[in-house]
Amino acid sequence: MIAAATQTVHGPHIDVAGLSPLIALGGGAIVVLLVGLLRPRFVREGLVPLLSLVALGATLGLSIWQWNEGKSIISGALRVDSLALGLTALFVIAGMLTVVLSWRALAPRESAHGEYYAMLLASIAGMSVLVQAQNLVTLFLGLELLSIPLYVLCATEMRRASSLESGLKYLIVGSVGSATLLYGLALIYGATGSTDFAGIAHALPKGSAMLTDPLFLTGMALVVVGLAFKASVAPFHQWTPDVYEGAPTPITAFMATAxxxxxxxxxxxxxxVALINAHDNWAPVLAALAAVTIVVGNVGAIGQSSVKRILAWSGVAQAGYMLxxxxxxxxxxxxxxTFYLAGYLVMNIAAFAVVVARSRETALGDSLAAFEGLGGRNPFLGWSMTIAMLGLAGIPGTAGFVGKFFLIDAAVDGDYTWLGIVIVIGSAISLTYYLRIIAAIWMKPTPHAVPALAGGSAEIEPGEVPVGPRPAGLEVTAVAVLCAAATIVLGIVxxxxxxxxxxxxxxIGHLL
Amino acid sequence: MNLSILLWLPAAVGLVAAFAPRQIAPKLVALATLVTLGLAIYLIADYDPSGGMQHVTDTMWISQLGIHYKLGVDGLNLFLIGLTTLGFAAAAVAANFRQWDKPGLFYLHLALGETAVLGAFMAQDLALFVVFFDLMLIPFYFLAGQWGVGDDRIKAVTKMVVYTFVGSLLMLGAAIATGVLSAGDGHAISFALSDLRAHKLGTSTQEWIFLLFALAFLVKMPAFPFHGWMPDGYKAMPIEVLAVFSAVLSKVAAYGFLRIVLPVFPDATAHFQDLMLILALASILYGSVMAFTSTNARLVLGYSSIAQLGFITLGIFALNDRGAQGAVLQMVNHGLVVIPLILIVGILARRAGGSEDLRDMGGIAFRAPVLATLFLISAFATLAMPGSSNFVGEFFILLGVFESKQAFAYIAFAGVALAAVYALRLFIRAMHNRPSPQVESKELSFRDGLVLVPLVAVILFFAVYPQLALHRAEKSVTATIQPAVEVTK
Structure with missing residues (x-):
């Protein structure tokens, strides 16, 4: 018996190289959390964000290193391929920009620096798992790892009721979404007898009776609903404006993009991948959802006066385009x-960076009034926001135009020409609200700065803007300018x- | 000559000017527009009338989508490029005589506008055309919204932009569909117009795509009943900007029909010929009547543009050589006439206490014979007085329509008569009659003359020698309408 115990145990092969991006994220989260416990101020406010950036940078580097490997790890539960790594790189870039935007923000100071950044990293790890998942279980695991830290992050400005409301709302709605998804996954497992994507695809050959099986179809419908909650696809988008508006702006930027x-x-x-053979079943449903989302998102954005809400609604519409x-x-x-996601990331972060800057400089928060006359006062922020808006509207010369061109091209090519037309109609509607922001920036007179009264005076004279708590910060302006420049560069090259x-x-191998 | 230089020169100088000191920026951009004009004149002189695409630049821009950066000049766009550079040069010089808030930005937008319009005229790739077509509105949005007139201008320009973008974006969808669907049978996707001409789409596909293109162009022109943005948009723009906007941007739309729609969708063109002719007639009649009844001088010109663009559309969809040639000539003529007319409206308004209402004007000719002469020449050209180049253009158009669809020609003749009514009414109300109390009759200033006299000289030159344009355009016009003509036969 003792002899048996001393025998070498042959555990499964662990592919450390393939896991390395996830290890960097997870390890980074733990290190950041622990370092955040130290007392000195420079450690908490300087070192912790820096370490987060290092962890994210390492993840990016490791993802690039693993780029061409294309292999399955953990007994086929995850797949490290260029799609997963490319998306991971996007999450990491969004994460890095979020860290920079959060650096001198209120949220990490009010919660705790270590926890804030650790949760951000954990959430990114969840996203990475999610897009690597090859299995219903890992899919759900990744989704929860992504969501739970975000619920908390939304509520990190603890002294602001709307932040808490945002976190709570997201928690409740997100849980409903997760539960629906889980139920759907269970039904699909029940119908196909496999949790593996490849197994599911195998159980559903083209033209099989399974494709009309009510159990399978119900499961698929529930999965669509669950994922639609997460991607804020209409009609499951109602939480989005409230949560985006209430959450700390850097977190909103992160949610909107990553x-x-x-x-x-x-x-x-x-x-x-898993359901490609059931394409005829789900494609019309998703197409209808995409069309509804485009219309609802764009129409919803029109009457808003909060820029964060406008961006939330526009994000709903953009999800429709990408769908x-x-x-x-x-x-x-x-x-x-994937092209559109990258362009969407830089355009949105540029916009949110300007929102961060303005809500620090003025006491008007993210309302449209805070942007009036911005072009004359601070051309860097003014142009960044303008370029971001033009990009999101899909004006030529920006990443948004090329992205939309590509999406419509794909839609027409895949015999969904009508969906391409819906995309262009949506873009036309979207101009009304993007132009409102641009008009506020350039075509309204520059207001005079007046000191904000304690207790938040409701009486703001026209032509005056109350000064906010602190200057925008060079790093926020830099993020805005950088992302705006990237919007233009990606649009031209x-x-x-x-x-x-x-x-x-x-x-992804077997497609239509 | 490398067309890229001509294309990007204004934008490049505009960017420099944006960072230049405020005294230098205006002069820098004005100089750049004049140099561009010089280059365009060289291009016209250098053009080989035997036809074909000349000075072609063709490199791949986005290979994955089959989008080429392909520029070229032929008889269709040669004079429109000249007109564009002339219009922007006139606007930039005229704008130099006024003080603008944030001059660097103003001239940056003006210069970007020139590059975008030139790009739309030069593009020989459908996607590139769409890019410039969409892009050219943005600088004008800023110019009108930031430096425009009236408190409602933001609303007005937003309406204008959204209105025209609905058309443009539908055209974007249609353009992508054209590229993707024509690449169906095995060969790689390409948006180059020469490739699209070679691979025709099926008739039913052509038809819905035609409608989307037509909508975009008719909104941009504007043509009745898609002109809803025009009155407010015209009233909101600074007068110098309006001059070039009215002269040039509407021509891009008419040009689009000739360059893209007729050769690429010939079956649909033949199918919808009557519909387009009816819309053109409606534009002529509606525009003329509105121009006759409006009291705002800008709107008189705005509505007269609707009527003139109606004539141009009529010529294009006559689908024969004469009609199309007349249309090409008339595009240039209308642009040449409308630039000085709109600038004159600005000059008149300054003499009428800032009002652009015809009822507040009158008697200005009294002490301003030179101004009156310049105005009269432009007005006579507008109403297509025999001897003017506009007469030649309209004659050709009517001849073309008469040959292909007689009934339409009879109605169009009425439009010619109406043009005389509104042009003379504009002139008489402003220059003759009894002076209104706040009117100050004084002669044209030297500065204004500096802009107006050369513009009117160009009108006179074309009146004497319209052959210059006709001769150079002939071969290209025949080639571009050829596919559609064959279908109708």
Whole structure:
């Protein structure tokens, strides 16, 4: 018996190289959490964000290192391929920019620096797991790892009721979404007898009776609903404006970009891999959802006066555009989605960085009034916001135009021309609210700065803007300018990003 | 000559000017527009009338989407490029005589506008055309919204931008569909117009795509009943900007029909010929009647543009050589006439206490014979007085329509008569009659003359020698309408 115990145990092979991006994220989260316990102020306010950046940078480097490997790890539960790594790189970039925006923000100071950044890293790890998942269980695991830290992060400005409300709302709605998803996954498992994506695809050959099985179809519908909650696809988007408005702005920026990318990534993984043979069943449903989302998002944004709410609604609409790329289920569609996600990331972060700057400089928060006359007062922020808005509207010369071009191209190519037309109609509607922001920046007179009264005076004279708590900070302006510049560069020289997008799409083999 | 230089020069100088000191920026951009004009004149002189695409630049821009950066000049766009550079040069010089808030930005937008419009005229790739077509509105949005007139201008320009973008974006969808669907049978996707001409789409596909393109162009022109943005938009713009906007941007739309729609969708063109002719007639009649009844001088010109663009559309969809040639000539003529007319409205308004209402004007000719002469020449050109180049253009258009669809020609003749009514009414109300109390009749200043006299000289030059344009355009016009003509036969 003793002899047996001393025998070498042959454990499963652990592919450390493949796991390394996840290890960097998880390890980084733990290190950041522990270092955050130290007393000195410079450690908490300087070292902790720096270490988070290092962890994210390491993840990015390791993802690039593993780029061409394309292998399954952990007994096929995760797949490290160019699609997963490309999306991970997007999450990491969004995370880095969020860290920079959070550096001197209120939220980490009010909660605790270590916890704040650790949760951010954990959430990114969850996203990474989610888009690598090859299995219903890991899919759900990744989704929860992504969501739970975000619920908390939304509520980190603890002394502001709307932040707490945002966190709570997100928790409740997100849990409903997760529960629905889980139920759907269980039904699909019940119908196909497999939790593995490959196994599910195998159990559903083209034209099999399973494709009309009510159990399977119900499961699929529930999965669509669950994921639609996460990606804020209409009609499951109602939480989005409230949560985006209430959450600390850097977290909103992170949710708007990274979470959306993760949700679309899992749409691609699940529908274009596991359920590709059921394409005829789900494609019309997703197409209808995409069309509804585009219309609802764009119409919802029109009457808003809070810029964060406008961006939330616009994010709903943009999810609809990208869903069109998933619907067609082709290489071109996946390429278009990943390309658009990258462009969408820089445009949105540029916009949110300007919101961060303005809500620090003025006491008006993120209302449209805080942007009046910004072009004359601070041309850097003014131009960054203008470029971001033009980009989101899809004006030529920006990443948004090329992205939309690509999406419509994919839609027409995949016989969904009508969805391409819905995209252009949505873009036309979207101009009304993007132009409102641009008009506020350039076409309204520059107001005079007046000191804000204690207790928040309700009486703001026209032509006056109360001064906010502190200056915008150079790093926030830098993020805005950098992302705006990237919007233009990707719009004029999209070639390199196209190549990357093409590479990510090759990760998925059997498409239509 | 490398067309890229001509194309990007204004934008590049505009960017420099944005960072230049406020005294230098205006002069820098004005100089750049004049140099661009010089280059365009060289291009016209250098053009080989035997036809074909000349000075072609063709490199791949986005290979994955098959989008080429392809520029070229032929008889269709040669004079429109000249008109564009002339219009922007006139606007930039005229703007130099006024003080603008944030001059660097103002001239940056003006310069970007020139590059975008030139790009739309030069593009020989459908996607590139759409890019510039969409892009050219943005600088004008800023110019009107930031430096425009009236308190409602933001609303007005937003309406204008959204209105025209609905059309443009639908065109974007249609353009992508054209590229993707014509690449169906195995060969790589390409948006180059020459490739699209070679691979025709099926008739039913052509038809819905035609409608989307037509909508975009008719809104941009504007044509009745898609002109809803025009009155407010015209009233909101600074007068110098309006001059070039009215002269040039509407021509991009008309040009789009000739360059893209007729050769790429010939079956649909033949199918919808009557519909387009009816819309053109409606524009002529509606525009003329409105121009006759408006009291705002800007709107008189705005509505007269609707009517003139109606004539141009009529010529294009006559689908024969004469009609199309007349349309090309008339595009240039209308632009040449409308620039000085709109600038004159600005000059008149300054003499009428700032009002652009015709009822507040009158008697200005009294002590301003030179101004009156310049105005009269432009007005006569507008109403297509025999001897003017506009007469030649309209004659060709009517001849073309008469040959293909007689009934339409009879109605169009009425439009010619109406043009005389509104042009003379504008002139008489402003220059003759009894002076209104706040009117100050004084001669044209030297500065204003500096802009107006050369513009009117160009009108006179074309009146004497319209052959210059006709001869150079002939071969290209025949080639571009050829596919549609074959279908109708």
């Amino acid at each position: 979470t959306k990318a993760a949700a679309l990534g899992v749409f691609i993984r699940f529908f274009d 069109a790329g998933v619907v067609v289920g082709t290489q071109l569609g996946i390429q278009a989605v 999209p070639g390199p990003l196209f190549d990357v997008a093409k590479d990510t799409a090759t990760a």
